[in-house]
Amino acid sequence: MKGKNCLIFGGSGQIGRHLIRKLTQNDYRVIVVTRNIHQRGHIIKTQGNAGYIDVVEANIFDEVKIKSLFERADICINLVGILYEKKRSSFKNIHTLFPSVLAKLCKKNNFKHFIHLSALGINDATDSHYAKSKLDGEKEILRNFSLSTILRPSVVYSVDDNFTTNFMTLLNRLPVFPLYYNGQTNFMPIHSSDLVDIIFNIISKNIYSQIIECVGPETLSFKEIIEKLLHLIEKRRILLPIPLFFGKLTAKFFQLFPKPLLTEDQLRLLKYDNISSGKYKTNADIGFPAKCLFEKEVEKYCYMWKQGGEYSKKNVS
Numbered sequence: 476m477k478g479k480n481c482l483i484f485g486g487s488g489q490i491g492r493h494l495i496r497k498l499t500q501n502d503y504r505v506i507v508v509t510r511n512i513h514q515r516g517h518i519i520k521t522q523g524n525a526g527y528i529d530v531v532e533a534n535i536f537d538e539v540k541i542k543s544l545f546e547r548a549d550i551c552i553n554l555v556g557i558l559y560e561k562k563r564s565s566f567k568n569i570h571t572l573f574p575s576v577l578a579k580l581c582k583k584n585n586f587k588h589f590i591h592l593s594a595l596g597i598n599d600a601t602d603s604h605y606a607k608s609k610l611d612g613e614k615e616i617l618r619n620f621s622l623s624t625i626l627r628p629s630v631v632y633s634v635d636d637n638f639t640t641n642f643m644t645l646l647n648r649l650p651v652f653p654l655y656y657n658g659q660t661n662f663m664p665i666h667s668s669d670l671v672d673i674i675f676n677i678i679s680k681n682i683y684s685q686i687i688e689c690v691g692p693e694t695l696s697f698k699e700i701i702e703k704l705l706h707l708i709e710k711r712r713i714l715l716p717i718p719l720f721f722g723k724l725t726a727k728f729f730q731l732f733p734k735p736l737l738t739e740d741q742l743r744l745l746k747y748d749n750i751s752s753g754k755y756k757t758n759a760d761i762g763f764p765a766k767c768l769f770e771k772e773v774e775k776y777c778y779m780w781k782q783g784g785e786y787s788k789k790n791v792s
């Protein structure tokens with residue numbers, strides 16, 4: 476079936492799982508590449524009916540293996556991304572070199588479309604290594620394959636995220652919650668299902684816009700997000716503005732953890748608003764405005780962080 480075979484990198488993550496469901500429900504076949512089939516295979520395989528998903532274990536820098544996968548598809552989707560660096564997984568390798576390799580392979584194999592997930596606000600955050608590597612990756616892609624669409628989402632949330640769920644866990648455990656930059660940084664959170672609808676429409680309707688900013692319907696400051704989460708889990712906590720020098724010290728300490736709570740680079744990134752810039756088209760401009768409202772969606776899965784756990788569940792539609 477020409478034009479219905481997607482090669483997906485990073486498909487076991489939050490966005491990938493939702494995307495695999497959407498694509499396979501709509502008769503797309505997917506080849507999903509993962510680093511560890513034993514850990515991730517079941518997560519990927521359970522997102523679609525048998526026959527629609529092929530899971531392949533590969534190191535993303537194993538060019539011979541990756542090249543051979545390009546013979547079996549005509550659309551490539553890159554969802555691989557990291558928030559902090561580790562040994563060989565540097566921002567440059569993951570966000571710049573890898574997308575560049577994919578774009579070149581798309582060109583060589585006459586692919587119909589390359590969809591790449593970048594991030595919102597990376598033009599402004601010039602002092603963040605994360606932002607710079609994402610921006611360099613975009614440039615490499617646009618230089619190497621013209622049939623590319625780059626999506627820049629604001630923060631993405633859902634029951635499978637590392638954002639609302641981690642914050643609700645921390646808010647449950649800590650009596651005092653730190654606010655960096657007074658909690659004034661603005662976001663336009665987008666629900667994973669809205670983002671996946673955008674990606675699906677871009678693929679199925681062959682929309683080749685070079686950069687699209689993907690944002691939700693509301694602008695919320697970090698403090699407002701935390702207050703909404705506290706309201707949803709029915710907890711009261713002290714929200715404490717942290718002076719920047721102390722924030723830097725805590726980030727220095729937290730980034731020593733195997734899975735850092737906060738790094739110095741993330742702290743720098745948090746200084747910049749994560750909202751549409753007005754310089755690029757948004758999902759609304761191309762006809763796919765996001766519909767999900769933050770509080771209404773999180774209400775559907777926040778009950779596990781409330782007193783009473785699953786017994787505090789309300790019927791929310």
Ligand SMILES: NC(=O)c1ccc[n+]([C@@H]2O[C@H](COP(=O)([O-])OP(=O)(O)OC[C@H]3O[C@@H](n4cnc5c(N)ncnc54)[C@H](OP(=O)(O)O)[C@@H]3O)[C@@H](O)[C@H]2O)c1
Pocket residue numbers: 484485486487488489490491508509510511515535553554555556557564569592593594595627628629630631632638
């Ligand atoms: N979630 C957000 O709020 C958000 C916001 C803006 C932009 N984005 C971008 O959107 C994309 C997808 O986001 P997501 O939240 O779905 O990502 P995710 O869940 O954090 O990770 C996606 C997948 O990337 C693969 N991966 C992670 N580290 C890797 C490494 N060192 N080497 C090779 N593969 C690695 C993993 O797949 P395997 O373990 O199966 O190999 C993982 O499941 C990313 O590029 C991210 O930067 C996300």
